[in-house]
Amino acid sequence: MRVLIVGAARPEIALAADAARERGAEVRHVPSFPAALDLLRQGQGADLLLVDADDEIDAAIARLAAERIFLPVVAYGIGCTPQRAAAAIKAGAREFLPFPPEPELIAAILEAVGESRQELVCADPRMTELLGLARRFAATDACVLVTGESGTGKEMLARFLHRHSRRAGGPFVAVNCAAVPESLLESELFGHEKGAFTGAVARRIGRFEEANGGTLLLDEISEMEPRLQAKLLRAIQEREIDRIGGRHPVKVDIRLIATSNRDLEQAVAEGTFRADLLFRLSVLTLELPPLRERPADIAALARHFATKLARLNGLPERPLSEDAIRRLTALPWRGNVRELENCLHRAVVLARGERIEAEDIHPTVGAGRQQEQPKATGLVGRTVAEVERSLIIDTLRHTLGNRTQAAGILGISIRTLRNKLRQYGGEGVPVPPPPTEHAA
Ligand SMILES: Nc1ncnc2c1ncn2[C@@H]1O[C@H](COP(=O)(O)OP(=O)(O)OP(=O)(O)O)[C@@H](O)[C@H]1O
Ligand SMILES: [Mg+2]
Incomplete structure (x- = not known):
C-alpha cells in the first residue's frame, strides 16, 4: 500500500507517516498538491492520497477527476472544524482523519481503502x-x-x-x-x-x-x-x-x-x-476452489484471523473452541474467505470468555451476497427502507420464519425485528409466519 501525504511539513504529518509505515505502508510526503499531481502523472502512483481538508481539497479532487486519475482521497485535518470535515467528504473524500491520528484509525483506513499485504494461509x-x-x-x-x-x-x-x-x-x-x-x-x-x-x-x-x-x-x-x-x-x-x-x-x-x-x-x-x-x-x-470445498483451510484461516484481528483491535488473543471450529466448518461461506474474516472480526469483538465459543460465531448473509455482484447490485433507485424490508423478509424466509435466528443473522435485536415485522404486517406486506411452536 503506497500512501502519498500532501501538505506542508508538520509534526502531526510525521506522526501519521510513522503510524502508516509501522503498518506496512510505503509513505511519501510532498509539500503541495501540484507536486503530488506531478508524481501521479509520471506513473509513480499511490494507492491512497491524504490531503489536508483545509487546503482546497475540492479543487484537488476535481483536478484528479479532470485528468482522469482514479485514486481514493482521504482528508485529514489538524484541529479542523466539523464543517470543514463534512465539506471534504461532500467534495468526494472517502474518509476524514483527524491528525495526529489514532494508530487504530490509520490501520482501519489502510485496511478499508487498500490492499492487504498479508501472509497467505494454506492448510487444505x-x-x-x-x-x-x-x-x-x-x-x-x-x-x-x-x-x-x-x-x-x-x-x-x-x-x-x-x-x-x-x-x-x-x-x-x-x-x-x-x-x-x-x-x-x-x-x-x-x-x-x-x-x-x-x-x-x-x-x-x-x-x-x-x-x-x-x-x-x-x-x-x-x-x-x-x-x-x-x-x-x-x-x-x-x-x-x-x-x-x-x-x-x-x-x-x-x-x-x-x-x-x-x-x-x-x-x-x-x-x-x-x-x-x-x-x-x-x-x-x-x-481457486470456494472455501466450503477446503475444510482444512476454514480452521487454519479462522485461527489466523482470530490472532490477527485481536492484535489489530488491541483485544486479548482468545483461542477458538473446538465447538466454534466445528460450527465454522459446517457453514456454507458464500462470501468465502472475506466473509470468514468479517465473521471472525465480529467474534473477536464479541467474545467475553477465555475462548471464542460457537455462540460468538454469527455469519451474515450480507457480506457474501454483496460481493458477488460488484456492479449490478440492483439497489440503486430503491430507498433504504425498501432495501431493509427485503433484507429482513428474505432473511426470515431463509430461516423458515425463525425470529431468533433471523435477528442473529441480521445483527439486530429480536425486539427490533419484531417491531419491524409488526410494522410490515400493518402495511400489508406478507410476513413469513413463525415455525410451529415445537419447531421454533
Ligand atoms: N489464503 C489466504 N490467507 C489469508 N488471507 C486470505 C487468504 N485468502 C483470502 N484472504 C483474505 O480474504 C480477503 C479476500 O481475499 P482477496 O481479495 O484476495 O479475494 P478475491 O477473490 O480477490 O475477492 P473479490 O472477488 O471480491 O475480488 C482478503 O482480506 C484476503 O487478505
Ligand atoms: Mg479481488
Whole structure:
C-alpha cells in the first residue's frame, strides 16, 4: 500500500507517516498538491492520497477527476472544524482523519481503502496443490488467469505469483476494472498525452507503464468494455501500448494476471467478451476452489484471523473452541474467505470468555451476497427502507420464519425485528409466519 501525504511539513504529518509505515505502508510526503499531481502523472502512483481538508481539497479532487486519475482521497485535518470535515467528504473524500491520528484509525483506513499485504494461509490439500502449480506458472512470463468465487483469495494468489516470479523486485500494480468508472479506465490503464481531452493538461503515465518490469493485475476483467479489450489484446500481443492521444506506441515489459469471478466462456457466448482475448488469457488458469470445498483451510484461516484481528483491535488473543471450529466448518461461506474474516472480526469483538465459543460465531448473509455482484447490485433507485424490508423478509424466509435466528443473522435485536415485522404486517406486506411452536 503506497500512501502519498500532501501538505506542508508538520509534526502531526510525521506522526501519521510513522503510524502508516509501522503498518506496512510505503509513505511519501510532498509539500503541495501540484507536486503530488506531478508524481501521479509520471506513473509513480499511490494507492491512497491524504490531503489536508483545509487546503482546497475540492479543487484537488476535481483536478484528479479532470485528468482522469482514479485514486481514493482521504482528508485529514489538524484541529479542523466539523464543517470543514463534512465539506471534504461532500467534495468526494472517502474518509476524514483527524491528525495526529489514532494508530487504530490509520490501520482501519489502510485496511478499508487498500490492499492487504498479508501472509497467505494454506492448510487444505487442494490449496497446497494449487500453490504448487502457481509456483511453476510464476516462473514463466505468460499471462495467468485466476478464477474463483468472490472473496476466495484471487488477489492474494496474484501477489503470490508476483512474489515467486523473477519480477518480484519490480512493481506489483493492481487495477480493479469493475471499480474504476468506465470513462476513466482507458486513461487509468494506458495513460494519455497532454491535450488528449479537455482536462488533459499534462501527460499522464498509465498503469501499464507504471507496472513496467513487474506485474500488472487486472481484476474483474470481464467488466472491461469491448473496445478496451481490443486494446488490451494488442498490448499483450505486441508488448506495447498506446497512450490516449499518443503518436507512438510505448514498449512495456509486464507480466499480466487477470481475475474474474464471472464465467468468461459464458461472457464470450453472450458476446460481451472477446474470444481471442480469452484464448490469450487462459493458457495458464488457476481455479481457486470456494472455501466450503477446503475444510482444512476454514480452521487454519479462522485461527489466523482470530490472532490477527485481536492484535489489530488491541483485544486479548482468545483461542477458538473446538465447538466454534466445528460450527465454522459446517457453514456454507458464500462470501468465502472475506466473509470468514468479517465473521471472525465480529467474534473477536464479541467474545467475553477465555475462548471464542460457537455462540460468538454469527455469519451474515450480507457480506457474501454483496460481493458477488460488484456492479449490478440492483439497489440503486430503491430507498433504504425498501432495501431493509427485503433484507429482513428474505432473511426470515431463509430461516423458515425463525425470529431468533433471523435477528442473529441480521445483527439486530429480536425486539427490533419484531417491531419491524409488526410494522410490515400493518402495511400489508406478507410476513413469513413463525415455525410451529415445537419447531421454533
Ligand atoms: N489464503 C489466504 N490467507 C489469508 N488471507 C486470505 C487468504 N485468502 C483470502 N484472504 C483474505 O480474504 C480477503 C479476500 O481475499 P482477496 O481479495 O484476495 O479475494 P478475491 O477473490 O480477490 O475477492 P473479490 O472477488 O471480491 O475480488 C482478503 O482480506 C484476503 O487478505
Ligand atoms: Mg479481488
